[in-house]
Amino acid sequence: MKLLTLNFLTCARKTCKATAASFPLHCREVELEQVEMDPNPLFIKNMLPRLDWKAMKGLTQELGLPQLPNEAPSEEELQGADGEPTQVLNDLHTLLMETSVVSGKLVCGNCEYEYPVKDGIASFLLPSHMV
Amino acid sequence: MSRPEDLLPPDLFYNDTESRKYTTSSRIKSIQASMTHRALELLDLKEPSFILDAGCGSGLSGEILSSIPDVEGGPHTWVGMDISSSMLAQALQRDVEGDMMFADMGQGVPFRPGTFDAAISISAIQWLCNADSSDVSPEGRLKRFFDSLYASLRRGGRAVCQFYPKNPQQRAMISNAAIKAGFGAGILEDDPETKNVKLYLVLTVGGGDITGTVGGMQDVDVQDARRRGEKQKRGWEFDAHNRKGSKAWIQRKKGQMEGKGKVVKANSKYTGRKRRIVF
Ligand SMILES: C[S@@+](CC[C@H](N)C(=O)[O-])C[C@H]1O[C@@H](n2cnc3c(N)ncnc32)[C@H](O)[C@@H]1O
Ligand SMILES: [Zn+2]
Numbered sequence: 557m558k559l560l561t562l563n564f565l566t567c568a569r570k571t572c573k574a575t576a577a578s579f580p581l582h583c584r585e586v587e588l589e590q591v592e593m594d595p596n597p598l599f600i601k602n603m604l605p606r607l608d609w610k611a612m613k614g615l616t617q618e619l620g621l622p623q624l625p626n627e628a629p630s631e632e633e634l635q636g637a638d639g640e641p642t643q644v645l646n647d648l649h650t651l652l653m654e655t656s657v658v659s660g661k662l663v664c665g666n667c668e669y670e671y672p673v674k675d676g677i678a679s680f681l682l683p684s685h686m687v
Numbered sequence: 688m689s690r691p692e693d694l695l696p697p698d699l700f701y702n703d704t705e706s707r708k709y710t711t712s713s714r715i716k717s718i719q720a721s722m723t724h725r726a727l728e729l730l731d732l733k734e735p736s737f738i739l740d741a742g743c744g745s746g747l748s749g750e751i752l753s754s755i756p757d758v759e760g761g762p763h764t765w766v767g768m769d770i771s772s773s774m775l776a777q778a779l780q781r782d783v784e785g786d787m788m789f790a791d792m793g794q795g796v797p798f799r800p801g802t803f804d805a806a807i808s809i810s811a812i813q814w815l816c817n818a819d820s821s822d823v824s825p826e827g828r829l830k831r832f833f834d835s836l837y838a839s840l841r842r843g844g845r846a847v848c849q850f851y852p853k854n855p856q857q858r859a860m861i862s863n864a865a866i867k868a869g870f871g872a873g874i875l876e877d878d879p880e881t882k883n884v885k886l887y888l889v890l891t892v893g894g895g896d897i898t899g900t901v902g903g904m905q906d907v908d909v910q911d912a913r914r915r916g917e918k919q920k921r922g923w924e925f926d927a928h929n930r931k932g933s934k935a936w937i938q939r940k941k942g943q944m945e946g947k948g949k950v951v952k953a954n955s956k957y958t959g960r961k962r963r964i965v966f
Contacts, residue, residue: 568794
């Protein structure tokens with residue numbers, strides 16, 4: 557599961573919907589993987605305003621990845637004067653698209669329910685009494 | 688022929704054998720691909736988008752999203768949800784590019800508001816009509832699905848669900864659940880009154896008069912959710928028949944697809960991994 561996706565996933569339980577602590581989910585005992593992908597600058601540009609940067613920064617801290625700046629980069633920083641992708645864009649691509657959780661647990665900050673991840677697939681199937 | 692939906696719940700019906708059979712059938716592959724292309728046409732996305740694939744199965748629909756070239760507004764990035772671990776295992780084996788979740792869409796779509804630009808669901812949501820045990824009803828599961836889908840889409844976003852209702856009651860139950868969730872909804876029928884008829888539930892999220900503003904939906908009779916009270920009183924009909932050469936359209940799509948060589952990544956994500964996922 558890409559770090560991009562983690563920036564949008566919340567706890568699936570109804571009782572957690574309204575609480576701020578149900579996002580972001582926290583990573584526990586996770587194994588990361590980096591997989592090379594073709595860069596898609598337009599997609600990153602499209603997603604940038606939708607990212608929760610604070611959650612992104614927290615996640616990289618949890619995972620022991622290099623520190624992110626406090627503020628999200630602006631759209632202008634993604635492209636150089638020559639129209640070429642900048643280092644900022646490449647870094648975002650690596651972080652959001654190429655880095656993924658292969659195994660471990662995603663934990664809700666509110667109810668502490670643990671969603672297991674295996675082979676990169678997170679299980680969000682809830683026992684019916686917890687839905 | 689009996690419907691798979693009447694035989695078993697989806698996670699049991701799509702077991703290892705069935706999932707392999709489904710995924711390797713060239714007939715099924717081509718049908719799912721052409722319906723996904725049709726859904727994309729209705730979504731009318733202009734740039735690389737973040738898309739939910741509800742009931743993604745082994746990725747036959749999702750891989751089309753990844754394969755759209757930049758001149759056609761792609762490639763898109765997708766997240767799939769499916770309740771069959773065997774289907775997901777097939778997807779892993781085929782190394783599809785989307786992220787996948789083992790999840791029941793009838794329990795809702797667990798993403799924060801405004802996450803996705805669009806959503807597709809190809810041949811899956813009719814399964815939601817079959818849940819019946821003491822603690823879940825089809826209506827409850829449809830509500831949960833459409834309410835959370837609505838919230839997970841950004842304003843102006845769209846969803847297209849191709850589905851196979853068992854009868855007019857199911858068709859109405861599904862579309863009504865979508866409308867109650869707040870969507871502007873229309874149903875498009877390709878090849879109506881033939882045995883190959885295909886239904887697409889086309890859903891739009893908020894913001895102004897949908898009918899005038901959306902491109903690519905000329906054949907869809909869109910009904911604005913905000914006027915639904917009044918429409919419902921009159922007995923409610925929101926189908927549009929897309930008769931403009933559905934056969935020809937499918938042939939054109941087939942031709943396009945054959946022309947597109949699938950790009951195989953040198954860097955294989957899951958090679959050498961265990962294929963079976965057991966939670
Ligand atoms: C006919 S397959 C279609 C798969 C894929 N969209 C395609 O086009 O090939 C239907 C899929 O819906 C899934 N499904 C059925 N009910 C579901 C549910 N409640 N939640 C998630 N997936 C479900 C099944 O497991 C199956 O993989
Ligand atoms: Zn929770």
